[in-house]
Amino acid sequence: xxxxxxxxxxxxxxxxxxxxxxxxxxxxxxxxxxxxxxxxxxxxxxxxxxxxxxxxxxxxxxxxxxxxxxxxxxxxxxxxxxxxxxxxxxxxxxxxxxxxxxxxxxxxxxxxxxxxxxxxxxxxxxxxxxxxxxxxxxxxxxxxxxxxxxxxxxxxxxxxxxxxxxxxxxxxxxxxxxxxxxxxxxxxxxxxxxxxxxxxxxxxxxxxxxxxxxxxxxxxxxxxxxxxxxxxxxxxxxxxxxxxxxxxxxxxxxxxxxxxxxxxxxxxxxxxxxxxxxxxxxxxxxxxxxxxxxxxxxxxxxxxxxxxxxxxxxxxxxxxxxxxxxxxxxxxxxx
Numbered sequence: 475x476x477x478x479x480x481x482x483x484x485x486x487x488x489x490x491x492x493x494x495x496x497x498x499x500x501x502x503x504x505x506x507x508x509x510x511x512x513x514x515x516x517x518x519x520x521x522x523x524x525x526x527x528x529x530x531x532x533x534x535x536x537x538x539x540x541x542x543x544x545x546x547x548x549x550x551x552x553x554x555x556x557x558x559x560x561x562x563x564x565x566x567x568x569x570x571x572x573x574x575x576x577x578x579x580x581x582x583x584x585x586x587x588x589x590x591x592x593x594x595x596x597x598x599x600x601x602x603x604x605x606x607x608x609x610x611x612x613x614x615x616x617x618x619x620x621x622x623x624x625x626x627x628x629x630x631x632x633x634x635x636x637x638x639x640x641x642x643x644x645x646x647x648x649x650x651x652x653x654x655x656x657x658x659x660x661x662x663x664x665x666x667x668x669x670x671x672x673x674x675x676x677x678x679x680x681x682x683x684x685x686x687x688x689x690x691x692x693x694x695x696x697x698x699x700x701x702x703x704x705x706x707x708x709x710x711x712x713x714x715x716x717x718x719x720x721x722x723x724x725x726x727x728x729x730x731x732x733x734x735x736x737x738x739x740x741x742x743x744x745x746x747x748x749x750x751x752x753x754x755x756x757x758x759x760x761x762x763x764x765x766x767x768x769x770x771x772x773x774x775x776x777x778x779x780x781x782x783x784x785x786x787x788x789x790x791x792x793x794x795x796x797x798x799x800x801x802x803x804x805x806x807x808x809x
Contacts (some may be wrong), residue, residue: 475558475571476515478588482575483793484607488645489635489676489706495574502580508588512595518559519567535563542652567596572604578630579610589625603629608649608657619664629667629699632657637692638685641677645714645748651692658696669700674735676706679726682734690741699743700772705731705754728757728797729790736786739779747772748782756798757789765789 480501485492494499500535525546526532526539540560543550550556570592577585593599604627611619611630636642637651649657661668670693677685693701706725708715717723726734739748749772750764757765764786767773789797 475573476508476511477502477573477575477593478580478585479574483579484576484648486646486648487635488513489673490733493709493711493713505584505587512592514555515559515562516595518556519563522560522563535560540564540800567598569598570596570599570602572602573604576607576610578606578614578622582614582622585627586621586625589627593626599626601628602626606630606632607633608634608654611657611661612653614660616660616664619660619666624663625800627666630661630670631669631671631702632661633674634658634670634689634692636676636685636689638677638681638688641681641685641688645676645757651688654692655695658692658698662696663697667700668698669697670696670698671702671704672738674703674705674728674738675731679724679730682726682730685738686734686737686751687741690738693746694741694743698746700747700749701742702749702751702772703735703745703755704752705756707754725799728794728799731785732757732789736783739782739786742775742779744775746775748775748778749773757800758792758796759785759788760792 479497480503481492481495482492483500485495485497485500522535522539522543523533525543526534526536529539529542531539537550537642572588580588583687589602592602611632632654633647634654635645637646637654639651642650658670659666672689675682695698706714708718708723708725714723718725742748749770750766751768751770752771753768755764759765765788768781773779
């Protein structure tokens with residue numbers, strides 16, 4: 475993870491309210507600062523690979539190398555920078571995620587510079603991913619997006635949350651359904667892979683159906699590479715948490731959430747991957763394990779659409795007590 479910006483430039487979404495970033499002020503990091511971080515990663519990586527060579531591992535990064543380095547310098551075990559770089563190299567050093575909430579808000583020329591510098595420093599990198607707000611993507615020209623793609627940017631993650639304009643206004647997302655479509659289509663036309671995040675139950679019981687149907691409508695217009703479901707969980711110290719605690723927002727039951735997802739999936743006509751890769755997708759199947767696969771690739775649509783619908787019916791056939799309700803997840807950390 476390479477931090478090219480700090481925090482979120484919007485911080486007004488009522489389900490988050492900037493709490494994920496501690497309500498800290500948004501900042502653009504300088505090119506020099508970012509490049510120093512990249513050089514720091516390179517320097518730490520050189521130490522790790524050098525130790526691997528001395529151990530006769532030929533530069534391979536594995537548990538044996540990590541244990542030997544920590545034995546020689548136990549203080550490294552307490553340094554997050556060392557652990558982060560070691561784990562990155564251990565996993566192959568092939569992917570990079572640009573942080574924080576909206577890296578594309580950087581000037582395109584400067585971001586291209588970062589991407590080129592990163593790829594030059596680490597030729598092993600095969601995929602570079604970033605979060606982006608739909609509004610930011612929409613404001614970029616197609617030429618800017620294509621230049622970013624050519625420089626190495628591979629994939630964007632955009633928080634659609636819902637395709638329903640009423641709900642988008644209620645949660646103060648700062649973007650319309652039409653703008654989401656325009657941004658998504660522009661990203662795809664620029665040859666960027668696209669993940670759209672959807673928040674089941676964001677509208678609670680009252681807006682469930684329109685949330686599902688309008689979200690499917692927007693996703694169909696975009697046809698993203700991935701649709702990633704992140705069921706709504708009220709976060710403490712946010713407006714929607716207060717609404718939930720005061721009874722002004724009534725969350726759906728586990729079965730009602732499944733029915734909402736069923737309505738959305740039934741309406742989908744895309745060739746996307748539908749993914750349940752988050753712990754809040756907490757429904758159980760008849761075997762007692764997770765109802766849905768929680769891998770990053772998910773279910774390929776339309777081929778596995780019926781598989782998903784059949785799994786939903788399996789979940790609905792169980793007593794709701796078999797599933798974890800969102801009100802329980804509220805109390806869990808790291809939402």
